[in-house]
Amino acid sequence: MAATALPRSETGLADRQRALGDFLRDASGAAAVEIARIGLLAGGAIQENWGIEANFEGGILAGSQRLVLRTDAATGVPSSLGRVEEFAVLRAAFAAGVTVPEPLLACADRAVLGRPFFVMRRVAGSAAGRPITLDPALEAGRPALAERLGHELARLQTIRPPRADLAFLPPYDGPAARIAEFRSYLDRHPQPRPVLEWALRWAEAHLPERLPPVLCHRDFRTGNYLIEGTRLTAILDWEFAGWGDPDEDIGWLCCKGWRFGRLDREAGGIAERAPFYRGYERESGRRTEPERVKFWEVFANIRWAVIALQQSDRFLLAGARSLSTAITGRRATECELELLMLLDSGGIAAHA
Amino acid sequence: MRDLPTSLDLLALARELLLDGLAPLLPPERKRDAHLIATAMAIAAREAAGREWTGDILWTLAEFYGELTPHPGPLPACGEREHAPPPAPLAPFTGRGRAPREAGEGEGQSSGLLARFAADLRNGAFETSRSRERAARAILWRLTIEKLREGNPHFLAANGFHDADGQEI
Numbered sequence: 001m002a003a004t005a006l007p008r009s010e011t012g013l014a015d016r017q018r019a020l021g022d023f024l025r026d027a028s029g030a031a032a033v034e035i036a037r038i039g040l041l042a043g044g045a046i047q048e049n050w051g052i053e054a055n056f057e058g059g060i061l062a063g064s065q066r067l068v069l070r071t072d073a074a075t076g077v078p079s080s081l082g083r084v085e086e087f088a089v090l091r092a093a094f095a096a097g098v099t100v101p102e103p104l105l106a107c108a109d110r111a112v113l114g115r116p117f118f119v120m121r122r123v124a125g126s127a128a129g130r131p132i133t134l135d136p137a138l139e140a141g142r143p144a145l146a147e148r149l150g151h152e153l154a155r156l157q158t159i160r161p162p163r164a165d166l167a168f169l170p171p172y173d174g175p176a177a178r179i180a181e182f183r184s185y186l187d188r189h190p191q192p193r194p195v196l197e198w199a200l201r202w203a204e205a206h207l208p209e210r211l212p213p214v215l216c217h218r219d220f221r222t223g224n225y226l227i228e229g230t231r232l233t234a235i236l237d238w239e240f241a242g243w244g245d246p247d248e249d250i251g252w253l254c255c256k257g258w259r260f261g262r263l264d265r266e267a268g269g270i271a272e273r274a275p276f277y278r279g280y281e282r283e284s285g286r287r288t289e290p291e292r293v294k295f296w297e298v299f300a301n302i303r304w305a306v307i308a309l310q311q312s313d314r315f316l317l318a319g320a321r322s323l324s325t326a327i328t329g330r331r332a333t334e335c336e337l338e339l340l341m342l343l344d345s346g347g348i349a350a351h352a
Numbered sequence: 353m354r355d356l357p358t359s360l361d362l363l364a365l366a367r368e369l370l371l372d373g374l375a376p377l378l379p380p381e382r383k384r385d386a387h388l389i390a391t392a393m394a395i396a397a398r399e400a401a402g403r404e405w406t407g408d409i410l411w412t413l414a415e416f417y418g419e420l421t422p423h424p425g426p427l428p429a430c431g432e433r434e435h436a437p438p439p440a441p442l443a444p445f446t447g448r449g450r451a452p453r454e455a456g457e458g459e460g461q462s463s464g465l466l467a468r469f470a471a472d473l474r475n476g477a478f479e480t481s482r483s484r485e486r487a488a489r490a491i492l493w494r495l496t497i498e499k500l501r502e503g504n505p506h507f508l509a510a511n512g513f514h515d516a517d518g519q520e521i
Contacts, residue, residue, distance in 0.1 A: 042381055186470075192469070193470060194495065197470045197471070198492060201476055263511065323389065327391065333499045333500055334504060336492075337511060340493055344489055347489055348512070352512050
């Protein structure tokens with residue numbers, strides 16, 4: 001098992017917990033901080049999330065607090081922001097009125113936990129994809145949830161460059177540059193992927209008109225937001241955020257890979273597209289265009305396929321002994337089927 | 353000649369024991385691991401029990417290119433024409449093992465043809481010929497469906513893909 005930032009052994013944990021307590025005390029201006037409980041939260045192949053219950057004596061967090069500490073897992077994936085940068089993105093989203101956990105403190109000093117990390121307020125709710133899409137108790141509330149997600153996405157897109165606080169984000173250079181990156185990756189991949197090559201060729205020939213860039217979450221999907229009942233309580237996991245096209249996150253949310261057993265519900269497995277689009281259009285004042293969304297949905301499937309292949313590369317190329325990441329590469333073929341269905345609808349009847 | 357029960361039977365029994373006997377005893381945070389293991393076992397079983405399709409695909413590709421040996425390199429962009437010479441006649445494919453398999457001695461030829469096909473698709477080599485483009489798409493469908501038959505047949509079924517007899521794949 002890979003090493004975690006906070007060791008599970010009692011001795012190692014005591015040392016790190018003391019260092020963490022000192023950091024929380026100094027960064028919050030408290031006279032003292034007592035960590036009552038700390039434990040690794042579920043999920044997080046790329047990042048680790050630790051739940052913390054702590055009592056702050058004075059300072060900006062005075063009182064009893066339930067927090068989440070987020071830091072790098074032992075293995076990351078390309079294109080992921082550092083934790084201090086992710087903290088800055090989270091602050092920008094919070095300030096723009098997006099429903100996110102309140103970001104509180106960040107630490108770049110590796111002397112504390114061995115890795116940079118940040119601390120945010122812990123928010124109630126569950127992000128597990130299948131219960132969100134399949135639990136009958138949530139049925140009536142799902143369209144409103146989809147509409148709310150559209151609203152949230154529009155709020156996020158009020159963040160636009162230039163922004164001094166987000167100056168670390170690379171300038172947006174459009175989908176053509178990312179198509180070139182995907183091809184470059186495929187050139188290094190041990191197996192040819194003809195379906196991906198075919199879809200990339202289509203994407204190259206159908207580049208949408210360029211719009212002014214906005215802040216994209218780039219993993220805006222079911223499984224990355226918390227709900228309590230059917231109420232949205234937080235949008236999570238901002239490590240892939242960057243400047244991009246306003247329709248990129250729309251295509252990603254609607255990508256079939258994120259429908260968790262409800263393939264018929266095209267908005268993240270929770271609803272038709274209509275309520276999601278309605279929430280987005282009402283808040284943004286911008287109409288969604290089917291052809292643009294289609295492009296970004298194709299792009300989403302290509303990107304998810306490449307990410308899946310990169311996950312299995314950790315085993316194939318780097319020798320990581322993780323079944324979870326090794327088996328994820330198989331999901332690339334699911335994306336390829338969806339690409340065929342999106343781009344060759346006439347072929348479905350011949351092969352179904 | 354091998355002892356019985358077969359390895360596939362043992363694998364099926366092992367999977368049942370894992371899912372029905374062990375998984376319920378695991379703490380919630382480890383149940384996903386049990387299901388991952390079961391998924392890996394199911395893929396292995398389907399690949400071992402399934403028919404050999406990689407040779408079929410390779411044969412189809414060889415037929416598509418009118419040859420049974422790899423081309424030295426991909427075609428230039430838009431390099432195929434409607435009036436390209438027809439593929440060389442081939443004896444009909446009659447069963448497993450006729451064309452080189454994906455693994456073993458045929459791997460070089462297999463990956464060579466597939467790589468050539470991928471490179472030609474990148475370059476749009478078939479876009480000037482409707483028939484070639486249609487034939488290329490048919491290969492893409494077949495390749496993808498065959499992979500998913502073994503890798504995730506539930507996903508195929510959920511997308512409305514069925515066997516010729518109407519059964520879920």
